[in-house]
Every structure is written in C-alpha cells, then in structure tokens.
Amino acid sequence: MKHIPRKRFGQNFLTDQQVLHDIIRSINPQPDDAMVEIGPGLAAMTRLLLGSLNHLHVVELDRDLVARLQKHFDPARLTVHSADALQFDFGSIPVPEGKKLRVVGNLPYNISSPLLFHLAQIAGQVQDQHFMLQKEVVERMVAEPGGKEYGRLSVMLQWRYYMELLFVVPPTAFDPPPRVDSAIVRMIPLEKPLACDETRLEQVVTKAFSQRRKVIRNCLAGMFTENDLIDAGVDPQSRPETVPVAQFVALANRLV
Incomplete structure (x- = not known):
C-alpha cells in the first residue's frame, strides 16, 4: 500500500538512487558501526545502509511507517524506535566498547535546528x-565570520x-519535491572544544545577534563594558557577524 507523505511530519522522501549512493559513499558505513538513522521514511537509505552494517537503529515518529519497517525488516538486524527524535535519548542506544555512535538522516526541515541542539548534548559520545x-541551514551552520x-x-x-x-541535492531528488535545495553536511565533534558553559555562551550569542546590524558594544551593552570586550580580544566597533567563535567563548567565560 502506497504511503502518502504527511506535511505535519515534514515528509519528503528521497528517491534519487544516484544521490542515495553518493550519501552512502560519504557515510562509508562499516559492518561493526553503531549507527542510528533518524527518519528512515520508506527505508530507501535504510536498505543501502544495511548492505554494509551488521545492525542498524532507526528512530521514526510516523506509526504507519514504524509498522511498515517492522514488517519488512528482520528485527535481528534493524531495531525500530517508535519515537519523536526531539525527545529520544540517543545516549540510550547500545554502543560496543571502544566505539562511538554514528548518526545519519534526512532531517525534517521544520525541526532541524532544535534536533541539532538536542544531539549536541551527547556530542562526546x-x-x-x-x-x-535545507541548503540554507547548512550554509548557516558552516559559515565563516564576516558573511x-x-x-x-x-x-x-x-x-x-x-x-x-x-554536496547539494536538488528538489527533483525527492517525492514530493520540496520548494528548496537541500545539502548534505558532515559534522564531527571536536575532541577538545574550548572550555565554556553552554548556557552562558547561548546568552551572549543570542543577545549579540538579536541586533546584528549594530556594533557589538551596543548589542552587548549592559552585559559587558567596552574594556571587557577589549580584554576578550573583541573590537567594540565590530559587528557580531565578524566575531570568531573563540572570542564569543572568551566573552562567555567573563560572564558572571
């Protein structure tokens, strides 16, 4: 029975075989990898991943698709988690000793940013x-200061x-086609991120970019003095989009 894509779940199913194989080559799955796929949908990528993996975990919200996956795949090779990825505890997936979790997926555009921040909580694992x-989101993720x-x-x-x-993926690779281009992003957790309290960094960054056309001295008025900015290596006359990550971290570490 044909599955009708559901707008409320942001379902756009990837159907282009060349694009699917390009993604699999980029991921390069190995038999013993501990891997989880978010939003397997109609299992186009799931099948290709299982061509290399001994076992795969998937997280799917749509109960009709959950039932479909459970019907068509051997539970010894595919573990289906019927759950909302935004609420799911990815740290609960069993990982062999000495291994770390690999995460893949065609993420629904309507939850992409909150899901990325949810996953960031287990970056060390x-x-x-x-x-x-969405290509525009990936461009923001990888953007260098100054743009x-x-x-x-x-x-x-x-x-x-x-x-x-x-690489970029056109709308024609999907059913139904989205109205925007998509892109594949690779994210590798840093072994030693700069020491910083995340809540303080979030406060500084959110306030700085809430008025991005102003100079940073004015954006962060009431939070830092001009001397605080200078001591953190930040030009008070610069605009927020020119300030590197390390300087935002330095400011957050000055926040009391």
Whole structure:
C-alpha cells in the first residue's frame, strides 16, 4: 500500500538512487558501526545502509511507517524506535566498547535546528553525523565570520563540531519535491572544544545577534563594558557577524 507523505511530519522522501549512493559513499558505513538513522521514511537509505552494517537503529515518529519497517525488516538486524527524535535519548542506544555512535538522516526541515541542539548534548559520545538539511541551514551552520550567513547557529555548532557541506541535492531528488535545495553536511565533534558553559555562551550569542546590524558594544551593552570586550580580544566597533567563535567563548567565560 502506497504511503502518502504527511506535511505535519515534514515528509519528503528521497528517491534519487544516484544521490542515495553518493550519501552512502560519504557515510562509508562499516559492518561493526553503531549507527542510528533518524527518519528512515520508506527505508530507501535504510536498505543501502544495511548492505554494509551488521545492525542498524532507526528512530521514526510516523506509526504507519514504524509498522511498515517492522514488517519488512528482520528485527535481528534493524531495531525500530517508535519515537519523536526531539525527545529520544540517543545516549540510550547500545554502543560496543571502544566505539562511538554514528548518526545519519534526512532531517525534517521544520525541526532541524532544535534536533541539532538536542544531539549536541551527547556530542562526546558521537563519532560523526551526516545529515540532509535545507541548503540554507547548512550554509548557516558552516559559515565563516564576516558573511551574512554567520550567526547564532554557526557559533553554537562550530563551538562543538567541525562541519563541512559535502554536496547539494536538488528538489527533483525527492517525492514530493520540496520548494528548496537541500545539502548534505558532515559534522564531527571536536575532541577538545574550548572550555565554556553552554548556557552562558547561548546568552551572549543570542543577545549579540538579536541586533546584528549594530556594533557589538551596543548589542552587548549592559552585559559587558567596552574594556571587557577589549580584554576578550573583541573590537567594540565590530559587528557580531565578524566575531570568531573563540572570542564569543572568551566573552562567555567573563560572564558572571
């Protein structure tokens, strides 16, 4: 029975075989990898992953798709978690000693940013992440200081991850086609991210980019003095989008 994509779940199923094989090559799954796929949908990528993996975990919210997966796959090789990825405890997936979790998925555009921050909480337990996301979101994730794409998402994720836009995927690769281009991003957690309290960094970055057209001295007025900015290596006359991650961390570490 044909599954009708559901807008409320942000379902756009990847059907282009060439793109699917390009993604699998980028992921390079190995038999003993501990891997979880978010939003397997109609299992186009799931099948290809299982061509290399001994076992795969998937997290799926749509109960009809959960039933479909459970019907068509051997539970000895595929563990289906019927859950909302935003609430799911990815740290609960069993990982062999000496291994770290690998996370992959075609993420629904409507929950991509909160899901990335949810996964960031277990970054220390993760080997890498490969995701399909809206191209505009990936460009913001990997943006360097100085461009209009550089902002809160860039800083908060680059503090934890090395990230790379691998390639762009056109709307024609999906059913139904989305209205935007997509892109594949590789995220590798940094072994030693700069020491910082996440809540303080979030406060500084959010306030800084809430008025990004102003100079940072004015954006952060009431939080830091001009001398605080200078001591952290930040030019008070600079705009937020020109301030590197390390300087935002230095400011957060000055926040009392």
